[in-house]
Amino acid sequence: MTELFTRRNIVIGASSAAVLAAAAFEGVRLIGKRRAPTPYDDLLARLDDRDADAQIGEAVLAGFDNFDPKTVAAEMRQRLERKSLPEVMLDDVRGGRVMEAGGWVLPETLALLCALAAKAEA
Amino acid sequence: MSAFIDARNVPSGTILEPDLVIVGGGPAGIAMALALANTPLRVVLLESGGMTLDTKTQALYDAGETGAPYLSLEASRIRFLGGGTNIWGGWCRPMDNIDFEERAWMPYSGWPFGVAALKPYYPRAQVLCEAGPWLYEKAEQWSPEMGPMLAFGEGGVVNRWFQFSKMRGSELPTQFGVRYADELKRVRNLSTYLYANVTRLGLAPGGARIDTLDVAALGGHKFKIKPKAVVLAMGAVEIARLMLASNDVMAPGVGNANDLVGRYFADHPIPRNIATMILFDGKLAPYYLGNQTIKGGIMRAGLFPSEKYRRTREVMDSSITIESKTELDDLGKAALAATAAGLGVDGGNAVAYSLGGGCEVTPDPDRRFTLENERDALGMAKLKLHMRIADSDFAHFRATLKELGRQLLASRTGMLRLNLKERAQWLEGLDWGNHHMGTTRAHSDPKKGVVDANLQVHGVANLYVAGSAVYPTYGAVNPTINLIALALRLVDHLKGALR
Numbered sequence: 001m002t003e004l005f006t007r008r009n010i011v012i013g014a015s016s017a018a019v020l021a022a023a024a025f026e027g028v029r030l031i032g033k034r035r036a037p038t039p040y041d042d043l044l045a046r047l048d049d050r051d052a053d054a055q056i057g058e059a060v061l062a063g064f065d066n067f068d069p070k071t072v073a074a075e076m077r078q079r080l081e082r083k084s085l086p087e088v089m090l091d092d093v094r095g096g097r098v099m100e101a102g103g104w105v106l107p108e109t110l111a112l113l114c115a116l117a118a119k120a121e122a
Numbered sequence: 123m124s125a126f127i128d129a130r131n132v133p134s135g136t137i138l139e140p141d142l143v144i145v146g147g148g149p150a151g152i153a154m155a156l157a158l159a160n161t162p163l164r165v166v167l168l169e170s171g172g173m174t175l176d177t178k179t180q181a182l183y184d185a186g187e188t189g190a191p192y193l194s195l196e197a198s199r200i201r202f203l204g205g206g207t208n209i210w211g212g213w214c215r216p217m218d219n220i221d222f223e224e225r226a227w228m229p230y231s232g233w234p235f236g237v238a239a240l241k242p243y244y245p246r247a248q249v250l251c252e253a254g255p256w257l258y259e260k261a262e263q264w265s266p267e268m269g270p271m272l273a274f275g276e277g278g279v280v281n282r283w284f285q286f287s288k289m290r291g292s293e294l295p296t297q298f299g300v301r302y303a304d305e306l307k308r309v310r311n312l313s314t315y316l317y318a319n320v321t322r323l324g325l326a327p328g329g330a331r332i333d334t335l336d337v338a339a340l341g342g343h344k345f346k347i348k349p350k351a352v353v354l355a356m357g358a359v360e361i362a363r364l365m366l367a368s369n370d371v372m373a374p375g376v377g378n379a380n381d382l383v384g385r386y387f388a389d390h391p392i393p394r395n396i397a398t399m400i401l402f403d404g405k406l407a408p409y410y411l412g413n414q415t416i417k418g419g420i421m422r423a424g425l426f427p428s429e430k431y432r433r434t435r436e437v438m439d440s441s442i443t444i445e446s447k448t449e450l451d452d453l454g455k456a457a458l459a460a461t462a463a464g465l466g467v468d469g470g471n472a473v474a475y476s477l478g479g480g481c482e483v484t485p486d487p488d489r490r491f492t493l494e495n496e497r498d499a500l501g502m503a504k505l506k507l508h509m510r511i512a513d514s515d516f517a518h519f520r521a522t523l524k525e526l527g528r529q530l531l532a533s534r535t536g537m538l539r540l541n542l543k544e545r546a547q548w549l550e551g552l553d554w555g556n557h558h559m560g561t562t563r564a565h566s567d568p569k570k571g572v573v574d575a576n577l578q579v580h581g582v583a584n585l586y587v588a589g590s591a592v593y594p595t596y597g598a599v600n601p602t603i604n605l606i607a608l609a610l611r612l613v614d615h616l617k618g619a620l621r
Contacts, residue, residue, distance in 0.1 A: 053456070056460055089464050089531075090534075093532040096528065102457075103539040104539045105540065106457065106531075110461065110464045
């Protein structure tokens with residue numbers, strides 16, 4: 001009678017299971033992150049978590065009657081052309097440029113980038 | 123040492139003839155009575171209640187109300203020796219310079235004197251409140267031992283300090299009636315009457331001075347007082363009532379030729395959970411969340427709009443306190459993650475706190491008391507309050523909170539959510555400070571104020587008002603220590619005027 005739980009079999013089994021689990025996880029992750037290209041991908045790449053940012057963006061858009069993504073994107077590109085996002089955010093708040101998202105007081109540039117993220121999801 | 127006199131035992135028909143009558147045994151009246159000790163003046167102090175709460179006396183506050191939701195006056199005032207200090211929280215803080223200034227953008231603003239007129243009296247007021255050594259902003263010299271103060275950087279909101287009336291073990295802050303009863307009894311030139319209600323200010327013919335006060339006790343005894351001068355120190359509600367109801371000589375009431383008595387009533391709105399503040403590093407010194415003893419003072423830090431910010435941005439006063447930890451919803455968690463990442467700070471240890479506070483209201487002539495036809499147990503006309511609160515009052519407070527949010531971001535310290543926006547949200551669960559102010563506002567022009575810079579009623583030579591009833595504008599700090607300073611200033615004036 002062959003020994004089923006040999007050390008070799010356990011190692012092979014565990015390794016196979018780990019590989020399968022990792023592949024499954026990565027597959028779901030890759031499928032989850034797949035998004036249609038948008039005209040603002042260069043800007044949205046600056047954001048950390050597109051899903052969460054889109055949620056904030058929906059709250060930002062609730063404060064707008066007319067939101068023109070093209071105009072906003074052009075403005076954002078100009079602001080971010082020579083500065084990093086943290087620098088632009090600090091410029092915003094030091095200059096009094098803040099916006100509300102569901103009551104949260106946010107730097108204007110972050111709020112508008114989130115609004116673009118929400119538009120991209122729409 | 124002379125015992126207090128129970129007005130219910132004073133024979134009807136008695137006539138007292140002191141130099142000065144102080145009507146009202148709250149903090150203003152008690153402070154004045156003590157300050158007049160050992161002067162040549164013979165002083166009578168009248169208190170409507172006794173030494174403890176009595177429901178029949180308390181029912182004399184029963185009044186009608188219309189307009190914006192407000193507290194029942196029966197529940198928000200206390201009618202026994204010590205007055206409002208029987209239920210106060212002990213919060214002390216002097217008013218700011220700007221509170222006294224005329225501001226073009228704030229209608230009806232401007233006191234007939236500045237804060238400099240009160241400064242000499244604050245130290246004694248602090249002692250009477252048993253609020254410890256005068257520290258306030260000096261506390262910042264020692265508070266870092268308990269943890270750093272919040273660093274907001276440049277901007278409109280700054281750290282400020284409250285001091286608290288002394289707690290003795292589990293006792294509440296200093297209750298003036300209990301604390302000062304023995305001292306009042308020891309004042310040889312003072313007679314204190316309990317259960318003594320003034321039901322009429324009797325003007326002399328022509329109305330230029332008070333001749334007689336009618337005093338009644340529940341139960342039927344009535345007597346009169348013919349003083350040289352009278353100080354009304356019963357609080358903004360009852361002062362207005364007595365002046366309006368004393369209308370037998372002058373039809374509009376005493377001191378009411380310009381229809382100002384009872385108008386401009388105010389209180390401090392106390393909305394709950396006004397904002398959620400996140401601190402990225404989660405660290406908050408304990409003196410923000412509750413009282414801490416620092417160098418002999420019981421201290422708590424709060425957040426206030428600076429005077430410069432109030433002037434330049436034209437916003438009214440407010441005070442913000444940090445109340446307790448709170449949880450974030452999904453949007454809050456997303457906002458935290460996005461903002462911390464965007465600013466390049468670590469939000470992994472962030473903690474959220476609920477903010478509370480109070481705000482100033484705009485002086486409003488239509489927020490007022492009038493008399494009703496219905497009468498109370500003493501035969502006095504009952505009051506009716508028409509309460510109002512302007513949307514702009516909430517908007518000013520919201521603007522200051524938004525500025526705090528901006529500063530938290532600019533200093534990379536944290537961030538803030540404004541929890542209230544629409545009027546209905548502000549009014550939902552709105553509490554009030556029980557800080558009754560206005561109704562006999564001070565102004566040097568009789569057409570704009572009931573009392574002058576000396577707190578004398580315009581046109582009535584021997585009638586004065588002590589207390590927050592004289593506030594033309596209100597600030598956002600608790601009134602007790604400030605109204606005591608006002609009352610002590612009035613004492614100095616009376617010492618000269620009655621010489």
